[in-house]
Amino acid sequence: MSKDYIVEQLKKQILGTELATQTEKVGNVLEVGDGVVRVDGLSDAMASEMLTFEDGSVGVALNLEEDQVGAMILGDYKGIKEGQEVKSTGRILSIPVTEKMIGRVINPLGKAIDGKEEIVSDVLYPIEKVAPGVIERKSVSEPVQTGIKSIDAMIPIGRGQRELIIGDRQVGKTAIAIDTIINQKGQDMICIYVAIGQKESKVARIMSELEKKGAMDHTIIISAGASESAAFSFIAPYAGAAISEYFMDQGKDVLVVYDDLSKHAWAYRQISLILKRPPGREAYPGDIFYLHSRLLERAAKRDEKYGGGSVTALPVIETQAGDVSAYIPTNVISITDGQIYLESDLFNKGIRPALNVGLSVSRVGSSAQTKAMKKVSGQLRLDLAQFRELEAFAQFGSDLDEQTRAQIERGQRTVELLKQDQYSPMAMEDQVVVLYALTKGFMDDVAVEKILEWESEFLKYMKAGQKEILDTIAETGKLEDDTVEKLEKAIEDFKQTLE
Amino acid sequence: MKISAKQYALTLYELTEEKGDAEIKDIVANFVNFMKKRGDFKKLSSVVTQFTNIYNNKHSIIEATVITARGLDSQEEENVRSFIKRKYSANSVIINSVVNENVKGGIIIRVGDEILDGSVSARLKKLQANLSK
Numbered sequence: 001m002s003k004d005y006i007v008e009q010l011k012k013q014i015l016g017t018e019l020a021t022q023t024e025k026v027g028n029v030l031e032v033g034d035g036v037v038r039v040d041g042l043s044d045a046m047a048s049e050m051l052t053f054e055d056g057s058v059g060v061a062l063n064l065e066e067d068q069v070g071a072m073i074l075g076d077y078k079g080i081k082e083g084q085e086v087k088s089t090g091r092i093l094s095i096p097v098t099e100k101m102i103g104r105v106i107n108p109l110g111k112a113i114d115g116k117e118e119i120v121s122d123v124l125y126p127i128e129k130v131a132p133g134v135i136e137r138k139s140v141s142e143p144v145q146t147g148i149k150s151i152d153a154m155i156p157i158g159r160g161q162r163e164l165i166i167g168d169r170q171v172g173k174t175a176i177a178i179d180t181i182i183n184q185k186g187q188d189m190i191c192i193y194v195a196i197g198q199k200e201s202k203v204a205r206i207m208s209e210l211e212k213k214g215a216m217d218h219t220i221i222i223s224a225g226a227s228e229s230a231a232f233s234f235i236a237p238y239a240g241a242a243i244s245e246y247f248m249d250q251g252k253d254v255l256v257v258y259d260d261l262s263k264h265a266w267a268y269r270q271i272s273l274i275l276k277r278p279p280g281r282e283a284y285p286g287d288i289f290y291l292h293s294r295l296l297e298r299a300a301k302r303d304e305k306y307g308g309g310s311v312t313a314l315p316v317i318e319t320q321a322g323d324v325s326a327y328i329p330t331n332v333i334s335i336t337d338g339q340i341y342l343e344s345d346l347f348n349k350g351i352r353p354a355l356n357v358g359l360s361v362s363r364v365g366s367s368a369q370t371k372a373m374k375k376v377s378g379q380l381r382l383d384l385a386q387f388r389e390l391e392a393f394a395q396f397g398s399d400l401d402e403q404t405r406a407q408i409e410r411g412q413r414t415v416e417l418l419k420q421d422q423y424s425p426m427a428m429e430d431q432v433v434v435l436y437a438l439t440k441g442f443m444d445d446v447a448v449e450k451i452l453e454w455e456s457e458f459l460k461y462m463k464a465g466q467k468e469i470l471d472t473i474a475e476t477g478k479l480e481d482d483t484v485e486k487l488e489k490a491i492e493d494f495k496q497t498l499e
Numbered sequence: 500m501k502i503s504a505k506q507y508a509l510t511l512y513e514l515t516e517e518k519g520d521a522e523i524k525d526i527v528a529n530f531v532n533f534m535k536k537r538g539d540f541k542k543l544s545s546v547v548t549q550f551t552n553i554y555n556n557k558h559s560i561i562e563a564t565v566i567t568a569r570g571l572d573s574q575e576e577e578n579v580r581s582f583i584k585r586k587y588s589a590n591s592v593i594i595n596s597v598v599n600e601n602v603k604g605g606i607i608i609r610v611g612d613e614i615l616d617g618s619v620s621a622r623l624k625k626l627q628a629n630l631s632k
Contacts, residue, residue, distance in 0.1 A: 010630075013629065013630055014626065014630070016629075017625060017626050017629040017630075018625070019622050019625060019626075021615060021616055021617040021621075022615075023613050023614065023615045024613070024614050024615075024616065025612050025613055025614075026609070026612055026613070026614045027612055040612075041611070041612030042612060043611075043612050
């Protein structure tokens with residue numbers, strides 16, 4: 001680049017700067033406290049309008065009162081002092097959005113925090129946006145493959161659905177979300193993981209795990225760390241929703257994980273209390289339900305006529321001592337289209353994922369489930385339900401009649417087969433053949449503790465010699481009679497090789 | 500019932516409206532006594548501010564703060580005055596002239612919570628923001 005060129009460019013830029021003066025509305029800081037300021041003046045401020053302070057920090061107007069404005073500060077608030085001037089910007093809080101964010105770790109304002117190059121974009125999306133209406137939507141019809149046997153078979157999730165992951169601390173809630181993200185590799189799905197008030201170490205661990213599995217190529221991580229201000233935690237999920245809407249507007253499918261909304265509610269409670277909004281149940285403000293409902297309503301499956309695309313939301317809620325009837329859990333359960341309920345008792349028994357099949361439901365996902373999976377999952381659900389009823393009798397062993405014992409044996413094998421290691425999602429066709437073998441009784445003569453071993457050997461055998469069966473299931477998504485015949489023969493052959 | 504500063508100010512304005520000087524003196528004394536009795540004495544300063552606002556509003560008087568680097572001479576002040584009169588269609592304008600060298604040049608006019616920033620420093624800041632984009 002020649003010197004003259006640079007000078008020319010500079011001249012152009014200087015001459016191009018708009019310098020005309022306009023009247024602006026200003027206010028003065030009255031008080032500053034814990035991430036929240038009160039400003040007098042600013043008579044025409046809008047709700048959730050961006051405000052700029054003298055030291056360059058940005059705030060968001062939340063409370064509009066007669067002659068005061070209550071605002072939260074995004075980021076550091078040490079530079080803000082009483083009496084300083086505050087200007088309104090005339091625009092609702094928006095963040096830049098771009099494809100370049102894929103594979104990156106950003107903060108809720110769209111700035112890179114992974115030490116790589118800056119993310120620049122001219123496209124701005126507002127943080128708060130009204131969700132798509134009735135006309136634009138259509139009911140879920142395509143599945144999201146989580147790669148987890150128990151979920152794909154019994155609690156299927158569809159694109160555009162909102163499925164809650166709920167459970168105590170340390171029962172593998174995040175693990176399910178991360179496995180789902182890993183399994184989206186090559187499934188034409190952009191994943192957004194929103195970490196709300198999480199430990200930075202946890203975010204770093206998740207990032208390295210996703211990188212190791214090659215899943216960062218389709219993933220964006222939005223992190224509002226535990227050390228960051230509550231305002232960041234508050235806007236993080238909305239930023240995630242804004243970015244997912246950007247991709248949905250291009251007709252793409254997006255999966256967004258909000259981990260977790262309990263911390264989001266805490267952050268909002270903190271801001272509300274400091275703003276002196278009246279506290280309600282559990283000291284949460286009155287609009288805490290709307291806080292989550294307007295966020296999750298933005299998950300949608302959009303009709304092709306309106307551009308297509310979908311946003312699937314997986315919100316996470318952490319319960320205290322298994323109490324799902326607390327305020328925030330009941331709220332979010334009623335908003336979402338079903339929940340995946342994880343239990344610490346099951347987790348400690350070694351059943352991982354620690355899914356409580358009885359309490360977990362998916363209200364809309366079954367219409368999106370692949371035909372092949374539907375064929376095997378019905379029997380599976382029945383087996384498990386019968387097993388749960390009879391489980392208590394299992395210890396009487398030999399005193400039971402033949403049929404009851406068979407049901408218990410089948411149940412034990414089902415529970416064993418549904419165990420799955422973390423970070424090892426399974427393809428749909430693999431799940432189908434394994435579950436078919438189980439539900440048709442081909443595993444009844446395998447010892448319970450050998451089930452997982454049998455499974456992996458069987459899959460190895462199928463992939464080596466019977467790839468065509470797997471391919472047919474993967475392509476058509478169906479389990480036709482001729483495929484069934486071939487599959488049964490393959491299972492028999494495999495059992496021959498074992499002997 | 501609590502009485503807000505604004506309500507006090509409005510009452511005072513309505514009481515003193517179109518009254519003679521001697522009368523006003525009595526009214527104000529009574530008013531202050533009343534406030535004292537109700538234990539609202541600490542609201543006095545905000546009542547004064549509110550009263551000024553109400554008074555200016557009713558008589559369409561505009562109070563403007565004008566910030567310059569070197570101060571205004573009488574001709575400039577007259578120009579500014581007529582500009583503000585036109586802009587806000589006010590009867591009269593009270594100008595508080597403030598000298599602040601940091602504005603470097605030009606003029607900043609502030610009326611209530613509205614600001615018209617025509618200073619050199621503001622333009623330099625805009626230029627900086629644009630160049631560093």
